[in-house]
Amino acid sequence: MRRSDFFKLTAAAGLGAKTALAAEEMRMATTTTAGPLPRRPLGRTGEYLSIIGMGGIVVMDEEQGHADRVVREAFEAGVNYFDVAPTYGDAELKLGPALEPFRKKVFLACKTAERDRQGSQKELDESLKHLRTDYLDLYQLHSIETREDVQQAFGPDGAMETFIEARRQGKVRFLGFSAHSVEAALAAMDNFDFDTVLLPVNAGCWLKGNFGPQVVEKAVEKKMGILALKAGARSLLADRKKKVRPKCWYHPLLDEAGIAASYNFTLSLPVTAALPPGDEGLFRLALKAAPNFIPVSGKDKEELEKWASALDPLFEYPAWES
Numbered sequence: 001m002r003r004s005d006f007f008k009l010t011a012a013a014g015l016g017a018k019t020a021l022a023a024e025e026m027r028m029a030t031t032t033t034a035g036p037l038p039r040r041p042l043g044r045t046g047e048y049l050s051i052i053g054m055g056g057i058v059v060m061d062e063e064q065g066h067a068d069r070v071v072r073e074a075f076e077a078g079v080n081y082f083d084v085a086p087t088y089g090d091a092e093l094k095l096g097p098a099l100e101p102f103r104k105k106v107f108l109a110c111k112t113a114e115r116d117r118q119g120s121q122k123e124l125d126e127s128l129k130h131l132r133t134d135y136l137d138l139y140q141l142h143s144i145e146t147r148e149d150v151q152q153a154f155g156p157d158g159a160m161e162t163f164i165e166a167r168r169q170g171k172v173r174f175l176g177f178s179a180h181s182v183e184a185a186l187a188a189m190d191n192f193d194f195d196t197v198l199l200p201v202n203a204g205c206w207l208k209g210n211f212g213p214q215v216v217e218k219a220v221e222k223k224m225g226i227l228a229l230k231a232g233a234r235s236l237l238a239d240r241k242k243k244v245r246p247k248c249w250y251h252p253l254l255d256e257a258g259i260a261a262s263y264n265f266t267l268s269l270p271v272t273a274a275l276p277p278g279d280e281g282l283f284r285l286a287l288k289a290a291p292n293f294i295p296v297s298g299k300d301k302e303e304l305e306k307w308a309s310a311l312d313p314l315f316e317y318p319a320w321e322s
Contacts, residue, residue, distance in 0.1 A: 019213075022220045022270035027295060037078025037290060040272045042107075043225030045174055045195055047137070049081040049107055049273045052263075052290045053227070056084030056091030057247050057278025064094060070280060071098035075106065077287050081273050083198075083227075084131070085111040085142055086123050088278075092130035100132050108133065109198075111142035111178060112159065115152040120159035124166060135170060138196060139163060141177035144184045154191045178229070182317045185215045194224060200315050201228035201274070203265040203304050204235060209313035220270055228274040231266040232259060232282055235311040247278035250314055254282075260289040261296075265304055268295045 030038045031048065039048040054074045059067035071082075082099060084091050092110075099106065110127045114120040128134065141153055141163075153159045166172045176196030179185035185199060197219050205211040219226050234251045237243065244251055253259045263286060266274050276286035296304070 016217055019217050019220045019270060023268065026270045026272070027268075037287070038293065039078075039080070041225075042227075042272045043195060043219075044223045045225060047107055047174075047225075050079045051267055051273050051293065052079060052286050053081035053083055053273045053275045054079050054283065055275045055278050056082070056088045056095045058280050058283050059094040059098060060089045060091040060247070060278065062094060064097060067094040068098045071095065071102075074283075074287070075102050079287070080106045081109070082106055083109040083111075083275055084127075085113070086127060087111075087113055087142065092127055096131040096133070103133055107137045109138035109140065109176075110136050111140040112162075113142040115141075115149060115159050117157045117159060117161045120162040124162060124171065128171065136172045138174045138176055139166060139172040140175075140196070140198060141188070144177055144179050144188055145181045146184065147187075150184055150187045150191065153188075160192065176225070176227075179215070180315055182211060182214050186218060189215075189218055189222060189224075193222070196225040196227055198227040198229060198275075200230040200233075201226070201266045201269060201271055202230045202233050202314065203262050204233070204308045204311040204313040205230070205315045206265075207305050207308040208311055209316035211313065211315040211317045214317065216269060216271075226269075226271050228266050228271045230314060231263050231274040232276045232286055233262075233314055234258075236314055245277070245279040245282065248282075252277045252279065252282055256285060256289065259285050260292065261300070261304065263289055264294055264296050264300070267293050 026040055030040050032038050037050045039050050042049050059070055084095050112120045112123040114123050141159060144150060163175050167175060174195035176194050177188050178198035185197060199215055201212050216226060232253050234253045237251050240249055253262055263274060276283045
């Protein structure tokens with residue numbers, strides 16, 4: 001793709017000049033020297049992550065032997081970014097032993113949904129034990145969505161006191177958060193100089209729901225690493241009880257062409273890495289598509305816009321919850 005075409009595309013997607021430049025710089029900084037899966041820089045951290053990460057839900061509820069094989073295969077395929085949380089059932093307990101042989105060669109991210117100092121400290125200690133490590137590469141406030149989430153985490157005896165102290169002690173290297181609310185994400189970035197943000201960056205949400213550009217713009221301004229959720233999602237389910245895949249609360253993309261187009265869109269933005277759905281089969285399809293990443297063209301975007309127009313996106317903006 002010509003540089004001029006790339007800028008036209010990112011401008012049409014609602015990005016400002018700085019973010020368009022950041023997307024182009026990210027594309028140029030992508031390296032294939034580390035193995036079969038390309039890697040990209042993570043903000044100002046100095047780390048390079050595989051453009052596809054592995055979420056702990058993939059090994060949740062699996063036999064340990066199977067979890068070990070899946071993690072080994074992912075690592076051998078070039079994945080060096082793994083993400084998990086205590087809320088993912090027994091995922092920490094399965095990921096810890098599976099990842100132990102590769103711990104020094106990977107970037108391990110974890111989260112806490114606790115908003116107070118005591119609760120977040122307890123979860124941090126438990127996560128370190130379950131994951132069989134004495135430090136985390138990235139620790140994140142998990143799924144901040146409401147005003148109360150932000151106020152409590154940053155207030156007296158809030159979770160951020162745990163985060164800052166854990167970084168001082170060397171228990172965590174970098175600090176971040178995940179968000180499913182534009183407003184909450186912007187508020188969090190106003191309160192603290194985070195290293196990363198993890199949010200849905202999805203063609204349907206972005207093009208139909210107007211969800212994502214606002215956070216990406218601000219993260220670029222602050223030189224944060226941007227990590228993407230839900231790139232492999234299609235739309236909301238009419239009935240969440242009728243799941244298409246057991247580990248997906250939404251309707252995931254199932255066909256290889258659609259999966260490739262969706263990840264191409266997400267990775268055409270200044271995103272370091274995308275986390276596929278927790279379904280093992282869909283994770284493998286994302287791994288298959290990623291090495292063939294092609295920046296989307298103007299024609300591609302027109303087709304994606306037409307596709308997105310008929311969707312019920314997972315997230316929309318504005319949608320602040322009280």
